[in-house]
Amino acid sequence: MEVEHFSHPDHPLILINQVLEYSCELVICSGCEGPIWGPCYSCTSCYFFLHKTCAELPCEIKRLIHPRHPLHLLEKPPSHYTKCVCDRCDKTCKSFVYHCSFCKFDLDIKCAFPPGFLEVDSQFAHKDHPLILDEEQEYHGEGVTCSVCKEPMSGPSYRCTPCNFFLHKKCAELPPEIKRRHFHPEHPLVLLPNEDVICDFCNETCYENFVYCCFVCEFTLHIKCAFPPCIDAADHNHFRRLLNPLSLKSISFTCNACGTDGDDSPFGCTMCQLVVHKKCISLPRTLKTALHHHPQIIHTYHPQQCIKSINKYCGICRREVDTEYGVYYCPDCDFVAHVNCSREFGDYETETAGQSVTVDDQFMEPSFRVVREIKHGEERIIEEIEHFSHQHNLILNDKVDDDLKCDGCMLPISTPFYSCASCNFFLDKTCIELPRRKKWQNNENRLILSWSPGEHYLFSCVVCKQYFRGLRYTCDMCELSIDVRCFKSILKDSTKHGGHEHPLYLPAGRKSILRCNIGGRRAPPWVADDGEIIPHCSGCCVTEESKVFLKCAVCDFKLGMKCATLPYKARHEYDDHPLFLTYINENDYQPSCIICEKDRDPKLWFYRCEQCDFDAHTECALGKYPYVKLGGVRTYRNHPHPLALVDKTGDYRPQGCVACGEPCDDLALECTDPNCSFIVHRQRRQCTDPLFKQ
Template sequence: MEWYDEVPWSKLCYACQKPFLHQESVGPNFSIEGRRFFLHQRCAELPREIPEHPLHPNHKLTLLAESPYRRDDELHCCHRCRKALVKFTYHCSLCEFDLHFSCAFIDTKLNHPCHPEHPLTLLQRPSIFSCDACWERGDEQESYICVDCQVWIHESCAFLPTTNYRKDHDHPLSLVYSVPNEFRRFGIPCDYCLRDIPSRSWVYYCGPCRYIIHLGCFEKYRNPRYIIHLGCFEKYRNPSDFGGSIESHLAKVMSRDNLVKFPTNDSAEVFNHVLRKEFGMEIVAVPERVKLRRCEHSIDSLDLQNVSNSKNNEITCDVCTKAILFSSGKCEECNYFFHFTCAQLPGELPVLYQWSSQEFTLSFLEDVRDKFTCYACKLDSNGYYFVAEKNYLDVTCALLPSRLIHKAHEHPLERTVGLETTHQKCRSCGDCFSFVFGYACFDCDFSLDYACITLPEIVNHRWDKHPLLLSFPPFSDRPGDFYCEICEEEIHPKRWHYHCKECNQSFHPLCIPRVLYRNFTFGGIFEFGSHPHPLKLAREGGYHSRCDSCHEPMYCKRVFQCATCWFCICFSCATKVSKFKTKVMFDEDIPPFNF
């Protein structure tokens, strides 16, 4: 027999199949033909025979290392607890009387780390109570209780392992007897049932990943959510089954099911896919001549490499307001830029949602100060839109596919059409949204609203010289707390945000003007009588700039500004100005502000 100072946390006692509590971490180690196993010291010192046991006084009981019956024999069980026989059984061969050794020697007192003030007393009669560990009713189990403090837990909960594993998480989970402060501060729900966890509940959690699960959910649902539905399990298995990463798994699903991958910065590719696959339209990659609905002028092809655009300004499509990444078109007379796909949008779209009985008609705004709020993503826009029954949808939301694959989830997401009376929490921002404008994986209870589905994958910000990548939980590579560099508030550990690995900087999505105003095109210019110079619409004002009308700070806010005399006026004040004697134009020759 060899002694070890510490028993590995993953081992169970060979005799009682219960874990080693902290105060029992020292015990003997035995070896049989080179194989090690562990025993509690009390289990190693069990007597070989019991001459007269109170439950069987006529014959002696002999300790056996294994059950004397066949493993598939369900007729024989412990005569005290009526449960199946396991290792180390006291047996009477004459009467076929059997007792678990734990039932033969009952520990009436237990010093448990959940209640260090007093020992817990074993209550051997089944009682009706609410367990302080798992919050389940205990009416058929033995339990431990502290009468003075009214602490009452199941016997099975009392001997839970302090460290455990789940199939849907890569790291070991630690058992704690109350919700940790970092989870309590943000109100992080159970990762399985998504319900709030009482602060005094026992939970299993992983600190670096901010993963937490109810004790009840851990015991009841050993398998992850995505394998409960058999059809879903067979079609979309765990990425590890493919022998690769989550990226390789998503690539295979996307290729097999012909889905568009999100997040993306290439909106034209998404539009092209939807118009071709879901609306049956023929889209020309590079048409010889097209006309833009807004100006009806002839349009010429444009090579981005030959465009001398203004410094610090990206070229955006005046139809969908998204960045132009490849060759596109331009109207030389109006100085409009656009994707070729956006120039071929149909004038009407079929009924997209059940709440609308009319077709959606394509339209656009006339004045540079006009804007609308998209009914789906709730973001302001000044680009083209589809309207039906006074409901406005920007081009991006109107042309989202019915099914898509997202980097934040293992399975394809379905557009939740016709569930307008149902509300769910977005797993990205935590806000409640109507299921009409969302995507969901119902097997995993994973939902996203339109605003988060359309977040760009990569953005730039003046405070970081590197591209910022959209990040999803769990953030195991950044176990500490992280704060938004703009608003300086702590970022919720379960919320999506933009992050730069090189500089270790994080940002709330809506704190970045390029994300908040991603449905806006900038550069439009208008003139009015109160100011002698033209004003140019910019994404944000300077760090110390203020509106010359309402005197509100213009930093990170849309602003009309003058490049000649540094005059600026906020978007809200500009919309209040009378349009009398207002000249609208688009001019790329006026230089932007340098911040």
């Protein structure tokens, strides 16, 4: 890692992790003038070195010994000084110094920080021997205490027998740095050796060997105060009313449990520094909700410690979540929700025989049976399977061809997939791993993974309103049918799409489209009403017919499901190379479609081949039926030859239908015998009915 440091402006400094030795000479830090034994920053052009700790010192600090002004870090004493003396230890300062220009006050960097701050290069000062983990809760003997917290030893521990050195497992695994917004929100607190300092929270002397300290503000916390035991307690007996209700006095506050404002006599915990509504004292620890596909969501007062990403939006109402206050979150994914939203659309988590009853566990039947597998150590590779959608076994294959499409979702295959050795049939791993039965948060009934019963049977997806053939999820109660391509896109609470920088969320169209029964509750705020004006899609600028679209919670970006599920890669007979979905081309001076030779709107998405400078409308590149597999030869009782499914939308001289006489300029069933001119409309019932009659 390369950095620029104010003390050495001529050249950048490079981080070196190993111990330095130059001609058996001791390497000296230019910041504190101490020897360097561990990681440091070095200049490759000059003989200049800095301890990693010295290089990362804050530029400004505040100290109780000089409370009037902040102290600023200088690489050496001011030039007008004849001699710089530390105002704390009276020693001469020759290198880095913290200086106040108003008061001519100076602090040596060793005096500016807690004892041991600059010297400690590991979390715990026991380097002579390795520490051995003992998981057994054995008795260590009377008077044996932990070397960190000074409490008696019990439970799992680390120990060094030659030195009679013991650590609780939880103490040995203390984080080297923490953030405690209720105690000290300005800066992080660092774990440092202790020399009988006073805790700034409880005002008691810290007798532990280590404390958490802010080296910018000299703020110190006991380990016990840094991790109060009652925050995650199952009961709420630690909450007490802060104001006497008989006094009728109320205060304005923000509840730490739910993040909403209150104007009442609140309850609080002085140890945890939490202020809550009376109704929030009894918040359930866990909830389950039909609006999230994982089994449970958990309440926390400290989202910043549980959630990796700070920019979060409620998975129910899609509005921003303030991570300074309590929320419900999912431990298995990035789902987070307001407390009030979770209470309205959640149920108490029930437990049976010590195990929670989850929504997913009831319907996780796999869609395939393993025929043959191999093992490499702990890795399990399934080589051959029997899938319900195909009559033959499928073999694992990793030779990806640009022209191959998955028969389950009709998207190009780009990962290891399963194929049939006898037929032209392929399924990618994402389709193979789909469960046969699935409980989905947008439908009260279970959805069943189904397969088209015949070669020429097509279905219309309720989400994207496009015809498709392949795998689909269906609901027995409401005849809902969802293409697995759409289902995989809307299954998650949020989706990251290459065409937009922010996460996209699903406002799920009409209640009757995606939801059978909401269980007596009102629809979530992201379900559109029948009278709502559906926005134009930002990808194609067309109004979304199905009222199902992905919406950005940050800006006004909206994406229809037809565009949201466009394949990243496509093929067309006019170009020898793959075409890639492109969202913007800054050099698009004269945009036009090579296929239809009409102008393109440069603001709308298109497919492009960089090698050939080939641009095309999405509908021109994919065709009218991109998710329908043509061919599918089938024999009908009332025609002597096999018929195949064909697309006549691109034919300039379409043949006439033998049933109605009109041109077949869409999907049609055509005879495979070259000497027979039989062709019939596929989508006109009056034309195809005679074929199905017995």
